[in-house]
Amino acid sequence: MTEMARKAATGLDENPGGGGQPVLDRLVALLDLEKIEENYYRGVSPVHSPVRVFGGQVAGQALVAAGRTVPEERRVHSLHAYFIRGGDPSVPIVYEVDRIRDGRSFTTRRVVAVQHGKAIFSLSASFQKDEGGIEHADTMPDVPGPEALPTFAERVEGLGLGFTERPRPIDVRYVNEPPWITRETGQRPATNRVWMRADGKLPDDQLLHVCVLTYASDMTLLDSVLARHGVYWDDNNVLGASLDHALWFHRPFRADEWLLYDCASPSASGARGLATGRFFAQDGTLVATVVQEGLLRVR
Template sequence: MTAAVDPGYPEADLPGLLELEPIERDLFRANAVFDDPLALYGGQVAAQALMAAGATVPDGRLPHSLHGYYLRGGDASHPTVFRVDRDRDGRSFSARRVVAIQRGKVIFNMSASFQAAEDGADHQVEPVPSAGAPDELPPFVLPRLTSFEGRLPAQPYPGGPWPTRFWARVTLQLPKEPLWHAAALTYLSDISTGLAPLHDETYQSGATLDHAVWFHRSIRLDDWVLLDLVPHTVGGGRGWYTGSVHTREGVLGASLTQEALYRRR
């Protein structure tokens, strides 16, 4: 990551990016387009896919997990169509599959599961990583993200090309519905890479292969959240890392994992 705004990224706000046009039953289109010198940002297409899936589930059911695969590079200057398959609606859970299509080809597919609100035990084993108070830290621009601001704490892996621990929040007030905040979290979750500390002069991480998020508790993304990414292993041309998203009060809102290409430069 860099500390400067990159040119050519969306001027539309985040709600505008996440707003989908229903064009048929279980068929949606993302019409927000813009020029981008890079392939379509993976967090954007994943967040839009989650919004499409969420539009088809019974009221009161919220996402508890998603698993996505990036199949082709997308084009930010072209609309994306999302087709949703309603695999099952049970008494408590709804299962959905989504494919994102551009120019007749699938660029991304995702399975997502939604659950009706349920009371029960609530335990959190690991504490929030040490990162200081966001209001007391220097500003940090999150490249490629619209309607987000960041703060940069001390890094657990100093000297890496991109930070693996940072605060972030949406600068606009999002709609109160929790689905919007889950989608905003998904949009954020693909930024940076937990493999950055493993980069060297010969090898570095590349395109994302697959990405998963588990939503443990509903949290708001228009307040500060801490994203913390941890590398685990590289091999066979791939690298794998995990991450967590905590509120400023230390509540674990979500966990994530990602696998990406890891090859010679």
């Protein structure tokens, strides 16, 4: 990573908060890992980070590390990951890539992220060369388009929510009023729908677009679990963390174009909540599917 990229990634030359191309450029730089040895890469975290490293960041960086050991013509089609320990944003993260298999059609990689001598995250990813075959897909729900919806800043203006002050490289627009704004009690549907896209223009690098979507897929997903129970992130009585995360990439897409993230929660038990998500392009094409289990301790 160049010094300019490091400054952009860590936000040393930018003010916190807001969005737009400068903030997105910092995310792109954040995903531009430094190669320190064959199969070893190093990533950093933004200065303006929460107490723990954002799960989407470490997942996106791990996928970058895996992808840089795979021929460009092989596209990632799935990943499965576990969040093992909370990441420390004040020190770099080292990513070790294990080249599990290089087959005629598929390539498999395993990545372990390490801080302070201990694993904080592990990821397995599978890559495949392009092939034809049978096709079908779910249809996109009928929802308002993103241009008709308020921005995140417009949704939260005047509410004084602390988590709104962080830089936001992803433009997120809620289809329905977020549950942490409505404060509704009692049971609601265990669903959440948002439009999202990178808040600016991304380079024409298919691996980068997949990694940005991986980063974004950890956002708003567990809202579908909490929506059912009338508890919310900023109440200081909910302790939440991602436990594992799986993504399947079905078709090509651009992460800087609008994608509908349609999320639902089929179950919550044992202080854990399960959430599923589907990403649809604006033309209705299903491009990716997500499943995540999160730790949700309500005090």
